[in-house]
Amino acid sequence: MSGGSSAVSRHWSTVRVVVVGDPATGKSSLITAAATDTFPETVSPVLPPTILPADYYPDGIPVTIIDTPSSLEDKHKVEEELQRADAIVLTYACDQPETLVNLQNYWLPEIRRLKVDIPVIVVGCMLDLRDEHFPINLERMMGPIMQQFKEIETCIECSAANLVEVAEVFYYAQKAVLHPTAPLFDQESQTLKPRCIRALKRIFVLSDHDKDSALNDSELNQFQVKCFSAPLQPNETDDVKRVVRANLPKGVNHLGLTLDGFLYLHSLFIAKGRLETTWTVLREFGYSDDLALLKENLPVTSEKAPDQSIELTSEAVDFLKGIFSLFDSNKDGALKDFELDELFSTAPESPWDGDPYKDSMERTERGDVNLSGFLSQWALMTLLDPPQSVTYLAYLGYTGDLAKAFRVTRKRSLDFKKQHTDRHVFQCFVFGSKNAGKSALLTSFVGRPFQENYKLTSNQCYTVNTVAQPQGIKKTLILHEIQECDVKEFLSSKDSLAACDVAVFVYDSSDEYSLQRASKLLAEVAWKGEDSGYGVPCLLIAAKNDLNLYPMAIKESEMVCQVMKINAPIRISVKEEHMNNIFQKIVTTAQQCHLSVPETEHGRNKKRYRQLVNRSLILASVGAAVAIVVLATYRAYACRKTSSAH
Incomplete structure (x- = not known):
């Protein structure tokens, strides 16, 4: 394998190299010699920008060289140029050892202070003036400095007077930018x-x-x-x-x-x-x-309305099934952590190591990931971050048309009108007061055991799994917990409910305040849905049904549902594993998107007002039509009467 760098021109129009260093270290002479291939007898204190044309080096990218003043009063200007640089040439004089000391004590720390994270080429100028009786081993001399300052890409000594290694200085600078070492290679471990x-x-x-x-x-x-x-x-x-x-x-x-x-x-x-x-x-x-x-180079996957979502197509799912099978080395139907790491070994890192994916999918008793959990996790990533999902399909070697690996769902507002949805992935927002049982509901969904000790979850808490429907069809359900303290800010956004297919409101069956809080949250979400046009079907969930119910608990909760015109509360106990088919009911509610949408008094008044306006418009239209007919009839009668008179 061999060749040049034909792909470079797509990324760079020019490479900007800034030359800095102590006074009288040969900066201007170096630049002039590189540009003219001659040694100047006299040079200006600071040269204007100098361009080495595109054909100067093999990569075909021009180099713009910026000379800088060395006086303290011009320090601000030097700092500005360093901030705009692609690479730095840092000079010292071979015949002035103190300039090399200053490079280590001032210039390199100053570059680091400015947080200029670009390659540095250290250049010893005026090599012809060094005392030949005191030869220096450049590698031994610069080794400790390069060890201390990893930003140094390479070191070179040159002579502008003798035109020795002059062109190479800016070649190394350009090369360090176009073909950087740092992302590829660890110099220390080689x-x-x-x-x-x-x-x-x-x-x-x-x-x-x-x-x-x-x-x-x-x-x-x-x-x-x-x-x-x-x-x-x-x-x-x-x-x-x-x-x-x-x-x-x-x-x-x-x-x-x-x-x-x-x-x-x-x-x-x-x-x-x-x-x-x-x-x-x-x-x-x-x-x-x-x-x-x-x-x-990747297809755009985010062009959608707020109430649309993105799902994997069957072609992409089939590819992921094949990848899962390929890395399931012992063919036990599950991936161990090392197998999952190997699966993602062609990507920069695993996409699921941090929030919100770390604990979101179901695992087997041994902690392995089965196919259902694997595909569910992909569905979650696709819904939350479509660009990341498409990128990771590419990392895994998807060879089909990436643009056809995803589908944009129909708008939920249109689903509501048609009273039907063709979505395969549903997102459920989980509301409720602190200690109501929201987290327990989420963790039970992915098969984790009940824990007595309450642990506050982050506002990025998700769990995802597949849910079998009565007809044997499987849908993917995503539960997203919304912390009580975050509800006000969450609902302040106009499109906050656009991505919600169904909302559930969890309350502690033994706590009257918990029901009151859940009822208030239900009313707030219903109001927001009516106001924004993103009304969502809702369910009330009576959690901790194993505890003693407070007096009037059942009657009051059923009354809330009657007033809001949603289904009766669903009673569950995660602790005793009496789940009452809750997840299947959530999916069914999401699919029947036109039902169980709560109504507030404000919403009912708006509906009555719209009905009244529509009725008035109809009556007005009928009245206008009658008037037109009467007028036409009268005119016809008048015409006939006039004709008979003649």
Whole structure:
């Protein structure tokens, strides 16, 4: 494998290099010599911006060089230029040791203070003036400094007077920007970084068309043509495998180049300073400088109305089922943590390690993830973060049309009018007062045991699972807990209920205040739904039914439901596992989207007013029609009367 960096031009129009350093360290002479290939007898104290044209270096990207003053009064201007730089050339004078000390004591700490996270090229100028009787080992001299300041990309010494290594200075600066080392390679351990390994592994898997875990000669050649637009000659293919086999025997087998061999080759390229080869490969496969897939190469998945949602299509689900089966190494129908980690090993990291996904899916008694939980988690990620879902499908090697891996559902407002929904994934908002039993409801949904001790959950608490319907059809249900203290802020948004397919209001059956609070929350949500046009079907859930009910508990809760015109309360006990088919009932309520939508007195008055207005309009229309008919009849009669008189 070999080649240049053809993909670079998509990302850079120019590379801006700022030259800084102590006074009289040769900054201006270095810039002039690089631009004119001659040594200037006299130079201005500070040069205007100097451009090295696109054809100056192999990458075909021009370099804009910014000279800077060294006086303290111009410090602010230097800081501004450093903030705009893509790379820094930091100079010292080879014949002035104190400038090297100042580089370590002032310049590098100053760059770090400004939080300028860009590569630094340390350049020793005026090499021709160094005393030849005191030779210096550059590597030994700069090693401790580079160890302390990891932002230093490389060190080089040059002579503008003798035109020695002058062009190389800005070549290294440009190269550090276009083909940075830091994302790919750990200089200290001399190994590829984990994120780089993950990206290269994905590229290897995509290039392994016959899925035999090796790149044969044909696949190697296709890879070479894709990345470098030139085929490998047979002797070149043999040479590649010979080099790998000599240094890493397991890097080649009877089928071809293995993943270990593929990674070894890239380590070799980087160690030899050929980072452009690895970066060309990464960019050809759509990676950015932070080794994530470029968003502009992925389809847009967020263009939808507030009351629409995004779901995976059957093609995407079938792909995920195949991926699950592929990584279920012992074929027990579940993925252990190490198998799940391996499944996501071609992505920068697992998408489910943090909130809101960490504890959201069902696991087996051994803590493994079954297929239902796996697909449910994907449904949750697709609903909450469609761009992330499409990106991770790409990381897993989805080869179909990513734009067809998702479907946008019909608007809920239209579902309400048609009294039917074709959604496969429903989101349920769970309201209720503190200690009402909301968290217990969520955890029971994913099979976790009941816990006596109450634990406050974050406002990003979700659980997700599949729910079987009477006809045997499975739907995916997402429960989203809304903390009582967050309700006011949550409902302040106009579209707060747009994504809600069904809302449930949980109260403690033994606590009169809990019912009062749930009733108030129900009224607030109903009011918000009427006001925003996003009315949602609602259920009242009487939790902790194993405790002693307070007097009038049943009568008062049923009265609330009658007034609001929703179904009677559903009584459950998570502790005793008497769930009363609650999750099936939630899904049924979501599917019957036109029913169980609560009404407030305000809403009923609005409805009566609309009915009255409609009735008045109808009567007015009928009256107008009658008047028109009477007028036409009279005119016809008058015409006939006039005719008969003549």
